[in-house]
Amino acid sequence: MHTTPSVHILLATYNGGKYIREQLDSLLAQTYPNISIYIRDDGSTDDTVSIIQDYIAGNTSSKKIVLLENGGVNLGCPASFYQILKECPPADYYAFCDQDDIWYPDKIKRAVKKLASVPQPERPCVYFCGYEYYTDTGEFLRHSPPQKASVSLTDVLYYTPASGFVIVFNETARQELILQVDPGRELHDRWLLRGAACFGTIISDPRRLATHIRHSDAVTAEDSSDSNLLCSFLKNEIGGTAMTDSKEDLAYFQNVFRHKLSASQQKTLSLFTAKNSFLRQIQKLFYPRRLRARLAGELAIRILFLIGKI
Secondary structure, rough: OOOOOOOOOOOOOOOOOHHHHHHHHHOOOOOOOOEEEEEEOOOOOHHHHHHHHHHHOOHHHHHHOEEOOOOOOOOOOHHHHHHHHHOOOOOEEEEEEEOOOOOOHHHHHHHHHHHHHHOOOOOEEEEEEEEEEOOOOOOOEEOOOOOOOOHHHHHHHOOOOOOOOHEEHHHHHHHHHHOOOOOOOOOHHHHHHHHHHHHOOOEEEEEEEEEEEEOOOOOHHHHHHHHHHHHHHHHHHHHHHHHHHHHHHHHHHHHHOOOOOOHHHHHHHEEEEEEEOOOHHHHHOOOOOOOOOHHHHHHHHHHHOOOOOO
């Protein structure tokens, strides 16, 4: 019988047959012993489900693999992840998992050690680590950008310091930030990080413990220079609706937790969610704290404030 804290890995799949074997192998190779893997497929039309079933049938490790019923429903992301969280039994910790990344063997072990050391474990606690970008042909692209050791609400307003697949969180975060409220359409990583920044603890681990695969049809300007990244930001954020959507999502978060937010948190959120005025544009343009990790992203968002896009 395990005496170590339990960890549920939450794997959402969709047409990932080309990559999922390598990911499942990396999950089963985790050095941490008390792991269960809960998988929800979102209606794959390739061999993803049959591969998962083969792994379940041939699993000789101590780690349990469970394929949840999907009821023939395609939920998309992030709803498929939220559904797994609703259906899986309680655990001490939970880890989001994408179908096409690769985890290093001590990823979960290190996360549990860090989470177990927080001074207030009864509060929502979210851990994340660094990672590396590779192409699907094995070419190294870059490291994930370094993140602050201490992450506050300001750091997660218009920036997400961690992708879902490097996030591990406790049962309190699951209850208070997911099950007891409706996250709506917001991505699971952003929602958890904002919630933990306001009401709990965020652990930022610089150790790189996973490989994120950029597929050949998905490699973007984000994987190259700051100048290319700035051009990409300006094209997508000025020309598209991404940033107006982000502003709406911030307002939704503020409304959901309006009775729990402190006065200073309410003030910060209101500055970035209220209807634009000339004064607010100036206040946001000269906001004294940095809002994004990379210089190109920071320049882009200041331009958006200047022109009144958000």
